[in-house]
Amino acid sequence: MSNAAAPATEGPDRSDAPAHVAIIMDGNGRWAAARGLPRAEGHRRGVEALRRVVRASHELGIRYLTIFSFSSENWSRPASEIGDLFGLLRRFIRNDLASLHRDGVKVRIIGERDGLEGDIRELLNEAEELTRGNTRLTLVVAFNYGSRQEIAKAAQKLAREVAEGRRDPDTIDAETLGGHLDAPDIPDPDLIIRTSGEQRLSNFLMWQAAYSELVFVPIHWPDFDKAALEGAIAEFARRERRFGGLVAKTAS
Numbered sequence: 001m002s003n004a005a006a007p008a009t010e011g012p013d014r015s016d017a018p019a020h021v022a023i024i025m026d027g028n029g030r031w032a033a034a035r036g037l038p039r040a041e042g043h044r045r046g047v048e049a050l051r052r053v054v055r056a057s058h059e060l061g062i063r064y065l066t067i068f069s070f071s072s073e074n075w076s077r078p079a080s081e082i083g084d085l086f087g088l089l090r091r092f093i094r095n096d097l098a099s100l101h102r103d104g105v106k107v108r109i110i111g112e113r114d115g116l117e118g119d120i121r122e123l124l125n126e127a128e129e130l131t132r133g134n135t136r137l138t139l140v141v142a143f144n145y146g147s148r149q150e151i152a153k154a155a156q157k158l159a160r161e162v163a164e165g166r167r168d169p170d171t172i173d174a175e176t177l178g179g180h181l182d183a184p185d186i187p188d189p190d191l192i193i194r195t196s197g198e199q200r201l202s203n204f205l206m207w208q209a210a211y212s213e214l215v216f217v218p219i220h221w222p223d224f225d226k227a228a229l230e231g232a233i234a235e236f237a238r239r240e241r242r243f244g245g246l247v248a249k250t251a252s
């Protein structure tokens with residue numbers, strides 16, 4: 001499937017889409033097991049689902065799409081599976097970067113890059129550099145990402161500023177800490193979707209999710225498509241967001 005089918009000038013066909021959708025792409029292994037296939041095949045089909053969803057996001061007028069592709073805790077999987085997942089990321093960037101760029105997608109990476117192999121770091125940097133000026137859809141890839149680690153790193157940066165005499169500790173508030181996270185310019189997700197029926201965050205965007213609407217869908221990630229995304233958005237649109245106040249704001 002090619003993203004080239006969606007011309008970069010095409011406008012959104014829905015105005016009620018949430019600005020920022022974040023997805024915990026879960027269930028690749030169970031999708032494969034249910035078909036007697038190796039887990040790697042589930043991950044491979046998961047990349048195809050990702051291509052579909054990036055294209056659907058364009059079409060639905062979503063501005064920011066964040067995807068959880070490898071967690072800090074996924075290092076506890078067998079080395080062969082980690083190798084498969086890293087191989088897929090390499091191939092995704094090598095094969096899809098040009099078409100993402102052509103479609104006006106800006107790629108951003110969150111997570112810990114230190115400790116990753118040099119060629120992966122270079123690919124991640126290249127994806128961000130090439131697409132820096134794009135404005136149509138921002139695709140945030142959470143790779144080697146953990147929310148606790150991200151918050152701890154922000155605390156470390158602030159502690160260093162204080163230790164070096166550049167910051168008064170009294171100036172540290174929620175906004176300051178949020179401003180030291182990995183992508184402080186990107187608005188918090190309006191909608192977080194998790195596939196495969198699990199109902200937890202698994203260390204994903206815990207700070208940013210403070211007022212996100214959470215939608216859990218039973219299908220496994222390789223089966224996720226535009227219709228499933230539209231279903232989650234319809235559920236989001238039925239929610240009342242109050243942000244601690246009394247006046248309900250429509251979800252979109």
Ligand code: IPE
Nearest residue numbers: 025026027028029030031069
């Ligand atoms: C999601 O699918 C992919 C990653 C976590 C990298 P899983 O590999 O977690 O699939 P299940 O949950 O075992 O079915």
Ligand code: IPE
Nearest residue numbers: 024025026068069070071202
């Ligand atoms: C979360 O899924 C991580 C990604 C989707 C990359 P996991 O499959 O790792 O989460 P748990 O272990 O079931 O909580």
Ligand code: MG
Nearest residue numbers: 026027028029
């Ligand atoms: Mg899983």
